[in-house]
Amino acid sequence: DAKTTQPTSMDCAEGRAANLPCNHSTISGNEYVYWYRQIHSQGPQYIIHGLKNNETNEMASLIITEDRKSSTLILPHATLRDTAVYYCIANNNAGNMLTFGGGTRLMVKP
Amino acid sequence: DTGVSQNPRHKITKRGQNVTFRCDPISEHNRLYWYRQTLGQGPEFLTYFQNEAQLEKSRLLSDRFSAERPKGSFSTLEIQRTEQGDSAMYLCASSSGQYYGYTFGSGTRLTVV
Numbered sequence: 001d002a003k004t005t006q007p008t009s010m011d012c013a014e015g016r017a018a019n020l021p022c023n024h025s026t027i028s029g030n031e032y033v034y035w036y037r038q039i040h041s042q043g044p045q046y047i048i049h050g051l052k053n054n055e056t057n058e059m060a061s062l063i064i065t066e067d068r069k070s071s072t073l074i075l076p077h078a079t080l081r082d083t084a085v086y087y088c089i090a091n092n093n094a095g096n097m098l099t100f101g102g103g104t105r106l107m108v109k110p
Numbered sequence: 111d112t113g114v115s116q117n118p119r120h121k122i123t124k125r126g127q128n129v130t131f132r133c134d135p136i137s138e139h140n141r142l143y144w145y146r147q148t149l150g151q152g153p154e155f156l157t158y159f160q161n162e163a164q165l166e167k168s169r170l171l172s173d174r175f176s177a178e179r180p181k182g183s184f185s186t187l188e189i190q191r192t193e194q195g196d197s198a199m200y201l202c203a204s205s206s207g208q209y210y211g212y213t214f215g216s217g218t219r220l221t222v223v
Contacts, residue, residue, distance in 0.1 A: 034211065043114070043201050044153060046211030087152060097143070097166065098212065100152030 001099040002027040002090035009105040012082075018075040020104050022088030025069040031092045033064060035073045037084040038103070044087065047073065078108045114215035116202050122221045123192055130188045131218045135204030142185050143212065144177055145201040146170065153201055159185060192222045 005023040012018040024033065032051050036044040048055055048062045050071075055062045061074040075082055087103040115134040123129050135142050140161050145153035156175070158166040161182035171177075174192075179185040189196055199219050203212040 036211075041216075043203070043214030043217050044212075046213065049211060085152075097155035097158065097168070098153075099155070103152055 001092070002031055004088045004090055004101055006086070006088050006101065006104045008102065009107065011107050011109055012075075012078045014080060014108055014110050015077055018078040018082065018106060018108070020073040020075075020086050020088075020106065021070065022073070023070045024088070024090045027068050027090045028092065031090045033062065033068075033071045034089040034091055034098065035060070035062065036087045036089065036098075036100075037082075038087070039081075039084045044100075047086075078106075080108050080110065082106065083108045114202055114204055114213050116200075116215035116218050118218055119216065120219050120221075122223060125194060125222055126191055128188065128190045129192055129220060130186055131200055131202075131220075133185045133187070133202030133215060135184070135202070136206075136213055137183075139204035139206045139213070140182065141205045141207070142179055143203040143205075144185070144187050145203065145214075147199040147201060147217070148197075156187075156200075189220075192220075194222045196220060197222045 002024050032049050034049040035047040038044045050062045064071045085103040085105050087100050089098050117132045142159040144156040147153040155168050157177050159179040162179050174190045177187045199217040201217045203214040205212045
Protein backbone atom coordinates (compact mmCIF):
# COMPACT_ATOMS: atom_id res chain seq x y z
CA ASP A 1 0.00 0.00 0.00
CA ALA A 2 1.20 3.51 -0.78
CA LYS A 3 1.92 5.71 2.24
CA THR A 4 -0.82 8.19 3.09
CA THR A 5 -0.46 11.38 5.12
CA GLN A 6 -3.34 12.97 7.00
CA PRO A 7 -3.59 15.80 9.53
CA THR A 8 -3.65 14.49 13.07
CA SER A 9 -6.80 16.36 14.02
CA MET A 10 -9.45 18.73 12.70
CA ASP A 11 -12.46 20.56 14.07
CA CYS A 12 -15.71 21.25 12.26
CA ALA A 13 -18.85 23.12 13.25
CA GLU A 14 -22.04 21.11 13.33
CA GLY A 15 -24.02 21.53 10.11
CA ARG A 16 -21.03 22.66 8.11
CA ALA A 17 -19.13 20.62 5.55
CA ALA A 18 -16.15 18.69 6.86
CA ASN A 19 -13.32 18.42 4.33
CA LEU A 20 -10.70 15.85 5.29
CA PRO A 21 -7.53 15.87 3.17
CA CYS A 22 -5.22 12.98 2.41
CA ASN A 23 -1.90 12.96 0.57
CA HIS A 24 -0.83 9.82 -1.29
CA SER A 25 1.88 11.14 -3.59
CA THR A 26 3.40 7.69 -4.24
CA ILE A 27 0.12 6.02 -5.17
CA SER A 28 0.41 3.62 -8.09
CA GLY A 29 -2.00 3.40 -10.99
CA ASN A 30 -3.84 0.36 -9.72
CA GLU A 31 -4.28 1.53 -6.14
CA TYR A 32 -7.70 2.63 -4.93
CA VAL A 33 -8.24 5.24 -2.25
CA TYR A 34 -10.38 3.94 0.63
CA TRP A 35 -11.84 5.86 3.54
CA TYR A 36 -12.92 4.31 6.83
CA ARG A 37 -13.90 5.92 10.09
CA GLN A 38 -13.82 4.65 13.65
CA ILE A 39 -16.11 5.96 16.32
CA HIS A 40 -14.88 5.47 19.85
CA SER A 41 -15.08 1.86 21.08
CA GLN A 42 -16.37 0.55 17.75
CA GLY A 43 -14.75 -1.20 14.81
CA PRO A 44 -13.87 0.82 11.70
CA GLN A 45 -16.71 1.58 9.32
CA TYR A 46 -16.27 1.63 5.54
CA ILE A 47 -17.26 4.98 4.02
CA ILE A 48 -16.28 5.15 0.35
CA HIS A 49 -13.58 4.28 -2.14
CA GLY A 50 -12.50 5.39 -5.61
CA LEU A 51 -9.82 5.00 -8.26
CA LYS A 52 -9.82 8.06 -10.51
CA ASN A 53 -13.28 9.55 -10.65
CA ASN A 54 -15.02 11.41 -7.89
CA GLU A 55 -17.46 9.26 -5.98
CA THR A 56 -20.52 10.01 -3.89
CA ASN A 57 -22.71 7.87 -1.70
CA GLU A 58 -25.18 8.44 1.10
CA MET A 59 -22.41 9.03 3.60
CA ALA A 60 -19.86 11.19 1.83
CA SER A 61 -18.18 12.40 -1.33
CA LEU A 62 -14.65 11.56 -2.41
CA ILE A 63 -12.74 14.01 -4.56
CA ILE A 64 -9.52 12.67 -6.12
CA THR A 65 -7.14 15.09 -7.85
CA GLU A 66 -6.37 14.51 -11.49
CA ASP A 67 -2.81 13.42 -10.72
CA ARG A 68 -4.21 11.14 -7.96
CA LYS A 69 -1.63 12.36 -5.49
CA SER A 70 -4.21 13.60 -3.04
CA SER A 71 -7.86 13.28 -2.19
CA THR A 72 -10.49 14.89 0.01
CA LEU A 73 -13.32 13.23 1.87
CA ILE A 74 -16.31 15.54 2.22
CA LEU A 75 -19.05 15.12 4.80
CA PRO A 76 -21.54 17.65 3.48
CA HIS A 77 -23.42 18.44 6.70
CA ALA A 78 -21.43 17.22 9.68
CA THR A 79 -23.30 16.13 12.78
CA LEU A 80 -22.03 15.41 16.29
CA ARG A 81 -22.23 11.69 15.44
CA ASP A 82 -19.58 12.20 12.76
CA THR A 83 -16.98 12.76 15.49
CA ALA A 84 -14.51 9.94 14.83
CA VAL A 85 -11.06 9.02 13.55
CA TYR A 86 -11.02 9.00 9.75
CA TYR A 87 -8.53 6.76 7.94
CA CYS A 88 -7.40 7.21 4.34
CA ILE A 89 -5.87 4.07 2.80
CA ALA A 90 -4.35 3.42 -0.62
CA ASN A 91 -4.76 -0.22 -1.61
CA ASN A 92 -4.40 -2.15 -4.85
CA ASN A 93 -6.92 -4.83 -3.89
CA ALA A 94 -4.44 -7.48 -4.95
CA GLY A 95 -3.16 -7.77 -1.41
CA ASN A 96 -5.43 -8.95 1.29
CA MET A 97 -4.81 -6.40 3.99
CA LEU A 98 -5.53 -2.75 4.56
CA THR A 99 -2.72 -0.71 6.06
CA PHE A 100 -4.15 1.81 8.50
CA GLY A 101 -2.12 4.87 9.47
CA GLY A 102 -2.85 7.19 12.33
CA GLY A 103 -5.87 8.83 10.70
CA THR A 104 -7.45 12.23 11.35
CA ARG A 105 -9.37 12.78 14.55
CA LEU A 106 -12.39 14.86 13.52
CA MET A 107 -14.20 16.69 16.27
CA VAL A 108 -17.61 18.09 15.30
CA LYS A 109 -18.58 20.87 17.67
CA PRO A 110 -22.03 22.33 18.36
CA ASP B 111 -27.93 -9.19 7.95
CA THR B 112 -26.82 -8.65 11.52
CA GLY B 113 -23.30 -7.55 10.66
CA VAL B 114 -20.08 -9.04 11.99
CA SER B 115 -20.43 -10.39 15.50
CA GLN B 116 -17.52 -10.84 17.92
CA ASN B 117 -17.53 -12.56 21.28
CA PRO B 118 -16.73 -11.84 23.98
CA ARG B 119 -16.74 -8.02 23.93
CA HIS B 120 -14.31 -7.88 26.82
CA LYS B 121 -11.88 -10.40 28.28
CA ILE B 122 -9.62 -10.01 31.28
CA THR B 123 -7.10 -12.78 31.78
CA LYS B 124 -4.04 -13.48 33.85
CA ARG B 125 -0.66 -13.58 32.18
CA GLY B 126 0.13 -17.08 30.98
CA GLN B 127 -3.46 -18.13 30.41
CA ASN B 128 -4.89 -19.07 27.02
CA VAL B 129 -7.77 -17.13 25.49
CA THR B 130 -10.00 -17.73 22.48
CA PHE B 131 -12.11 -15.21 20.61
CA ARG B 132 -14.88 -15.92 18.15
CA CYS B 133 -15.96 -14.03 15.03
CA ASP B 134 -19.16 -14.62 13.07
CA PRO B 135 -18.90 -12.83 9.72
CA ILE B 136 -21.72 -11.74 7.44
CA SER B 137 -23.04 -15.03 6.11
CA GLU B 138 -22.43 -14.49 2.40
CA HIS B 139 -18.92 -13.07 2.87
CA ASN B 140 -16.19 -15.52 1.95
CA ARG B 141 -13.30 -13.34 3.14
CA LEU B 142 -12.48 -12.92 6.83
CA TYR B 143 -9.74 -10.82 8.42
CA TRP B 144 -8.31 -10.40 11.90
CA TYR B 145 -6.73 -7.14 13.03
CA ARG B 146 -5.27 -5.92 16.30
CA GLN B 147 -5.48 -2.35 17.59
CA THR B 148 -3.65 -0.81 20.51
CA LEU B 149 -4.62 2.46 22.13
CA GLY B 150 -4.09 5.48 19.89
CA GLN B 151 -2.99 3.43 16.88
CA GLY B 152 -4.71 2.31 13.72
CA PRO B 153 -5.64 -1.37 13.31
CA GLU B 154 -2.82 -3.74 12.29
CA PHE B 155 -3.40 -6.73 10.04
CA LEU B 156 -2.96 -10.16 11.59
CA THR B 157 -4.36 -12.77 9.20
CA TYR B 158 -6.77 -13.42 6.33
CA PHE B 159 -9.01 -16.31 5.31
CA GLN B 160 -10.72 -17.00 2.04
CA ASN B 161 -13.39 -19.54 2.87
CA GLU B 162 -11.63 -22.03 5.17
CA ALA B 163 -8.15 -21.43 3.82
CA GLN B 164 -5.78 -19.18 5.77
CA LEU B 165 -4.01 -17.40 2.93
CA GLU B 166 -1.97 -14.73 4.63
CA LYS B 167 -0.39 -14.19 8.04
CA SER B 168 1.38 -11.13 9.38
CA ARG B 169 4.75 -11.33 11.08
CA LEU B 170 2.88 -9.91 14.07
CA LEU B 171 1.22 -13.31 14.42
CA SER B 172 3.73 -15.10 16.64
CA ASP B 173 3.59 -18.84 17.20
CA ARG B 174 1.47 -18.22 20.30
CA PHE B 175 -1.34 -17.05 18.03
CA SER B 176 -3.46 -19.39 15.94
CA ALA B 177 -6.55 -18.71 13.89
CA GLU B 178 -8.99 -21.11 12.31
CA ARG B 179 -12.05 -20.97 10.13
CA PRO B 180 -13.04 -24.63 10.05
CA LYS B 181 -16.07 -24.60 7.79
CA GLY B 182 -15.55 -21.30 6.08
CA SER B 183 -18.08 -19.62 8.33
CA PHE B 184 -17.13 -18.47 11.85
CA SER B 185 -13.51 -18.03 12.89
CA THR B 186 -11.62 -18.32 16.15
CA LEU B 187 -8.42 -16.60 17.24
CA GLU B 188 -6.53 -18.25 20.08
CA ILE B 189 -3.68 -16.73 22.03
CA GLN B 190 -1.64 -19.14 24.13
CA ARG B 191 0.43 -18.13 27.16
CA THR B 192 -0.81 -14.56 27.06
CA GLU B 193 1.58 -11.71 27.78
CA GLN B 194 0.85 -8.17 28.89
CA GLY B 195 1.85 -6.95 25.44
CA ASP B 196 -1.10 -8.87 24.00
CA SER B 197 -3.49 -6.40 25.62
CA ALA B 198 -5.33 -4.80 22.71
CA MET B 199 -8.59 -4.68 20.79
CA TYR B 200 -8.91 -7.64 18.43
CA LEU B 201 -11.04 -6.81 15.42
CA CYS B 202 -12.61 -9.13 12.90
CA ALA B 203 -13.82 -8.04 9.47
CA SER B 204 -15.41 -9.73 6.50
CA SER B 205 -15.95 -8.87 2.86
CA SER B 206 -17.48 -10.41 -0.24
CA GLY B 207 -14.61 -9.64 -2.56
CA GLN B 208 -11.43 -7.70 -3.08
CA TYR B 209 -13.15 -4.64 -4.54
CA TYR B 210 -15.59 -4.22 -1.70
CA GLY B 211 -15.18 -2.50 1.61
CA TYR B 212 -14.72 -4.51 4.75
CA THR B 213 -17.40 -4.77 7.45
CA PHE B 214 -15.79 -4.77 10.87
CA GLY B 215 -17.16 -6.14 14.10
CA SER B 216 -17.08 -4.18 17.35
CA GLY B 217 -14.03 -6.07 18.52
CA THR B 218 -12.93 -8.00 21.59
CA ARG B 219 -10.95 -5.97 24.10
CA LEU B 220 -8.34 -8.13 25.81
CA THR B 221 -6.67 -7.06 29.03
CA VAL B 222 -3.83 -9.22 30.34
CA VAL B 223 -3.05 -8.61 34.01
